[in-house]
Amino acid sequence: MIKIIDNINELENIIPDLESMPLLAIDTETTGLDPYRSKVLLFQIGDLEKQFIIDCRKVSIEPLRKVLESDKPKVLQNAKFDYKMVKHSFKIEIENMIDTMLIEQVLMAGKSDGQFGLDDLAEKYLDMKIDKSERKSFIDHSGDFTESQLEYAQNDLIYVLRILESQVKALVKENLQETAKLECMAINAFGDIEYNGMLLDKDKWSEILEEEFMKKKEAEKTLDSIFKPISELDLFGGSVNINYDSDEQLKDALEKIGIKVNDTSKTTISRIDPKIGQAILDYREHQKVVSAYGKGFLEHIHPDTGRIHPTFRQLGASSGRTSCADPNLQNIKADSRFRSCFIAPSGRKLVIADYSGCELRIIAELSNDEVFLETFRTGGDLHSIVASSIFKKNVSKTENPELRQKAKAINFGLAYGMG
Numbered sequence: 001m002i003k004i005i006d007n008i009n010e011l012e013n014i015i016p017d018l019e020s021m022p023l024l025a026i027d028t029e030t031t032g033l034d035p036y037r038s039k040v041l042l043f044q045i046g047d048l049e050k051q052f053i054i055d056c057r058k059v060s061i062e063p064l065r066k067v068l069e070s071d072k073p074k075v076l077q078n079a080k081f082d083y084k085m086v087k088h089s090f091k092i093e094i095e096n097m098i099d100t101m102l103i104e105q106v107l108m109a110g111k112s113d114g115q116f117g118l119d120d121l122a123e124k125y126l127d128m129k130i131d132k133s134e135r136k137s138f139i140d141h142s143g144d145f146t147e148s149q150l151e152y153a154q155n156d157l158i159y160v161l162r163i164l165e166s167q168v169k170a171l172v173k174e175n176l177q178e179t180a181k182l183e184c185m186a187i188n189a190f191g192d193i194e195y196n197g198m199l200l201d202k203d204k205w206s207e208i209l210e211e212e213f214m215k216k217k218e219a220e221k222t223l224d225s226i227f228k229p230i231s232e233l234d235l236f237g238g239s240v241n242i243n244y245d246s247d248e249q250l251k252d253a254l255e256k257i258g259i260k261v262n263d264t265s266k267t268t269i270s271r272i273d274p275k276i277g278q279a280i281l282d283y284r285e286h287q288k289v290v291s292a293y294g295k296g297f298l299e300h301i302h303p304d305t306g307r308i309h310p311t312f313r314q315l316g317a318s319s320g321r322t323s324c325a326d327p328n329l330q331n332i333k334a335d336s337r338f339r340s341c342f343i344a345p346s347g348r349k350l351v352i353a354d355y356s357g358c359e360l361r362i363i364a365e366l367s368n369d370e371v372f373l374e375t376f377r378t379g380g381d382l383h384s385i386v387a388s389s390i391f392k393k394n395v396s397k398t399e400n401p402e403l404r405q406k407a408k409a410i411n412f413g414l415a416y417g418m419g
Contacts, residue, residue, distance in 0.1 A: 025045070
């Protein structure tokens with residue numbers, strides 16, 4: 001049964017039905033993907049027997065706050081998106097969410113690359129192909145909703161409920177219920193991180209970029225002086241006509257001055273004439289910074305909030321680690337100049353914390369490895385101990401640190417399936 005709700009009285013009347021349902025399916029149809037600039041057009045909620053479609057242009061879902069913020073389980077597909085949209089539009093934070101997309105990622109554990117959309121799951125678990133093109137019809141929609149739009153909104157509830165039934169059986173079979181539960185418990189936290197965003201000192205960031213740009217130009221001049229004798233000059237007879245970002249052009253230029261290399265990797269370049277090699281590495285370092293953190297990075301600052309709102313993928317890497325994009329704030333250059341640009345607003349402070357050896361401690365507990373356990377009991381450095389055992393040398397963060405790095409790669413590599 002489907003019911004369209006467009007007034008407060010009808011909305012309040014369905015609350016007893018919702019409260020009696022042991023599991024609720026939830027979905028939204030919006031005008032876009034940005035919670036700060038897009039609007040929620042439809043809010044769908046219900047179970048397999050009853051589905052309610054609320055026209056949010058005519059009525060607020062505020063009366064559903066108690067239900068939505070309760071411990072009653074709610075299943076969604078890509079729950080983080082709906083969580084942010086509802087949070088911004090109605091100041092309601094949906095609690096106890098179950099995400100069929102996250103569950104599928106837990107089940108596949110890196111064995112599938114990106115096949116987690118509702119259409120993918122419907123084909124896998126329901127043996128049916130669904131057309132998601134109707135979703136685009138909601139962008140900038142006005143006027144009455146068509147029958148096909150309403151049917152689309154209704155089916156999204158039914159699909160996730162039926163998919164979840166099959167996924168639960170798979171979770172039990174693989175003994176992954178607790179893992180899936182933990183991932184779903186983190187949805188709100190990741191949603192809040194994205195929604196709140198990070199404040200960036202844009203002026204300070206731009207000053208650093210200008211410094212890096214000037215250093216890049218200086219490095220480029222040094223390279224020009226090296227390759228000028230063997231290079232054609234540009235049309236104006238000034239700059240050397242070599243693209244230092246091109247591996248092929250750089251290899252060709254090096255060969256012309258008597259340095260033949262098979263590739264231009266950092267390892268290879270480090271082995272050639274120190275003056276030439278260092279000039280190339282300096283240029284690359286500054287070029288990388290300018291390219292990664294320049295105009296494209298600053299364009300991610302939201303015009304309404306003045307903050308950067310990245311996308312975090314809870315199970316973004318095949319290893320199960322979180323990944324980040326648009327932009328990648330997990331990979332900011334390890335340089336205090338850049339990292340100090342991420343600031344708290346006036347009157348507030350940033351509190352920074354990090355778990356010490358989190359993953360290795362989990363490995364120690366699960367494996368009961370005596371060396372691991374004893375190291376953590378005594379406060380030792382596991383990477384150094386493993387390195388000393390392998391290389392038969394004294395190793396610490398200051399003594400033979402390169403061997404510690406190799407052991408670190410082995411410790412994590414074995415844990416994450418290194419061949």
